[in-house]
Amino acid sequence: MYAVEAHDLEVKYEKLIALENVSFRIPHPSITVVLGPNGAGKTTLLRAMLGLVKISKGEIKVFGKNVTENINGIRKLVGYVPQRDYINDYVPLTAFDVVLNAYLLRKGWLSIPRKKYINEVAFYLSLVGLPKDAWKKPFQELSIGQQQKVMIARALVLKPKLLLLDEPFSAVDIPSQCEIVNFLGFLKEKYKISIILVTHDITHIAPIIDYVILLNKKLIAFGRPRDVFTEENLLKTYGHRIRVISVKGFCIPLIGDRHA
Amino acid sequence: MLKAFIATILVSILSAIIGNHTLYRKGTFFSVSIAHISFAGATMALFLTLECKINISPYVGAIILGLLLVLPISLSKRSLEEVYEIMIGAVFAISMSLAVLFFSLLREYSVEAWGLIVGDILLLTNEDIISLCIMVIIAISIIILVNRELIYTAFDPEGAESLGISPRKYNVIFSILLVLATVVLIKTIGVFLVYVIMLLPPLIAKEITHNIKKQIILSFFITFVSLNLGLLFALFIDVAPSAIAGIILALIYSGAYVYHTKRTT
Numbered sequence: 001m002y003a004v005e006a007h008d009l010e011v012k013y014e015k016l017i018a019l020e021n022v023s024f025r026i027p028h029p030s031i032t033v034v035l036g037p038n039g040a041g042k043t044t045l046l047r048a049m050l051g052l053v054k055i056s057k058g059e060i061k062v063f064g065k066n067v068t069e070n071i072n073g074i075r076k077l078v079g080y081v082p083q084r085d086y087i088n089d090y091v092p093l094t095a096f097d098v099v100l101n102a103y104l105l106r107k108g109w110l111s112i113p114r115k116k117y118i119n120e121v122a123f124y125l126s127l128v129g130l131p132k133d134a135w136k137k138p139f140q141e142l143s144i145g146q147q148q149k150v151m152i153a154r155a156l157v158l159k160p161k162l163l164l165l166d167e168p169f170s171a172v173d174i175p176s177q178c179e180i181v182n183f184l185g186f187l188k189e190k191y192k193i194s195i196i197l198v199t200h201d202i203t204h205i206a207p208i209i210d211y212v213i214l215l216n217k218k219l220i221a222f223g224r225p226r227d228v229f230t231e232e233n234l235l236k237t238y239g240h241r242i243r244v245i246s247v248k249g250f251c252i253p254l255i256g257d258r259h260a
Numbered sequence: 261m262l263k264a265f266i267a268t269i270l271v272s273i274l275s276a277i278i279g280n281h282t283l284y285r286k287g288t289f290f291s292v293s294i295a296h297i298s299f300a301g302a303t304m305a306l307f308l309t310l311e312c313k314i315n316i317s318p319y320v321g322a323i324i325l326g327l328l329l330v331l332p333i334s335l336s337k338r339s340l341e342e343v344y345e346i347m348i349g350a351v352f353a354i355s356m357s358l359a360v361l362f363f364s365l366l367r368e369y370s371v372e373a374w375g376l377i378v379g380d381i382l383l384l385t386n387e388d389i390i391s392l393c394i395m396v397i398i399a400i401s402i403i404i405l406v407n408r409e410l411i412y413t414a415f416d417p418e419g420a421e422s423l424g425i426s427p428r429k430y431n432v433i434f435s436i437l438l439v440l441a442t443v444v445l446i447k448t449i450g451v452f453l454v455y456v457i458m459l460l461p462p463l464i465a466k467e468i469t470h471n472i473k474k475q476i477i478l479s480f481f482i483t484f485v486s487l488n489l490g491l492l493f494a495l496f497i498d499v500a501p502s503a504i505a506g507i508i509l510a511l512i513y514s515g516a517y518v519y520h521t522k523r524t525t
Contacts, residue, residue: 080418090414091411105425110405
């Protein structure tokens with residue numbers, strides 16, 4: 001079974017091509033990292049999986065369902081953690097309310113917070129490892145690492161089979177990055193959730209990566225890290241020669257790229 | 261005086277509900293722009309009525325021009341920040357130019373036009389109170405029905421969209437609500453102070469608490485107290501009560517800002 005299948009996918013923003021000739025099949029459950037320079041179409045690829053962009057050519061399927069034709073069904077299967085930059089700090093929601101409100105919105109218009117829902121929210125906040133004293137704190141007063149945990153809990157409370165994360169490690173300190181990485185590995189093993197994440201730095205996540213998508217407007221390479229991380233592929237992706245080192249059997253390209 | 265007192269309650273409710281949501285949507289200047297667009301629409305209607313003998317209520321003119329300029333921008337695919345940038349830049353300039361143009365075209369001194377600029381809570385008619393009541397009922401109903409959606413699309417538009425909730429739809433709903441509330445408030449408070457009354461109480465509440473419910477309740481009491489102090493002053497000195505309320509609010513905001521800064525450092 002495949003979590004995501006793309007066949008000759010093309011996405012345009014008006015006349016500007018954001019993605020073209022993208023084809024891959026991501027087995028389920030697995031952890032896949034999407035890499036590429038700024039403007040390579042990484043976020044667009046995630047948005048295509050969510051049905052948030054118009055596909056101009058080809059198709060993309062999530063768990064065998066065509067995203068364009070089954071958008072409501074897809075939304076029940078996919079959890080999304082957007083970039084931290086999109087969050088508006090002016091809205092004074094507590095960590096608990098961020099998760100609870102998303103859950104109630106999924107349950108339907110005018111849903112009332114029942115005890116069952118509240119217990120589930122508490123369960124997922126505990127699962128991601130957010131300390132209980134942080135639950136009632138305003139979201140913007142939490143550390144960036146804690147905020148990412150809240151956003152992951154928010155995605156998980158919807159019980160997705162596929163979790164999409166856009167730049168989950170951006171501005172997150174190293175201990176929190178390691179906690180999140182371990183948690184993502186745990187999610188795949190225990191809950192059989194497929195995970196696709198966009199990142200610029202794979203140093204900490206390298207040991208748990210199953211597949212890599214290298215993008216630069218078009219698909220440069222897709223496959224296992226050891227097959228994809230070649231100097232030739234990285235040159236095509238970033239336009240610069242990038243060294244690849246092997247640490248305890250894991251291939252790590254020395255990208256050192258940053259989100260702009 | 262009783263009408264003025266009732267009006268302070270109704271204005272405080274609008275300020276608490278719509279003012280806080282405006283702040284959550286980072287729409288501080290959006291609200292300022294809408295006040296000026298409404299003024300342009302109202303002066304246009306006055307010009308048509310007084311000079312061209314085409315009878316249009318200034319409030320209908322304000323609503324029509326407000327919606328004509330605000331809706332296309334709210335419907336665009338741009339982000340909230342971009343929408344507000346456009347509002348502040350282009351639309352603000354156009355609306356102020358239109359307002360000055362129609363104002364200068366009025367050949368005679370117009371009490372009504374001047375009334376729109378400064379407002380007067382002491383001269384409200386029964387119809388004005390009914391308009392305020394209807395607006396409060398509309399605002400409360402909309403907020404009860406789509407409060408969660410409004411808050412979530414403001415908090416995380418991307419995440420909301422992934423849940424199937426269109427941020428654009430709620431931008432439009434909120435923009436309509438803001439235009440209607442602004443137009444109703446112009447008569448009471450005046451164009452220049454409508455956004456002061458709408459935005460300073462929520463800003464003060466934001467400096468004091470990070471709880472949505474507490475912010476709304478606090479905003480209500482701050483507006484209510486400042487407007488009534490303004491009324492009290494107006495009994496002894498011949499000044500616009502809303503101007504005194506604005507000054508009181510600015511002083512409270514300064515105090516709240518200092519309190520917040522001291523608490524967080």
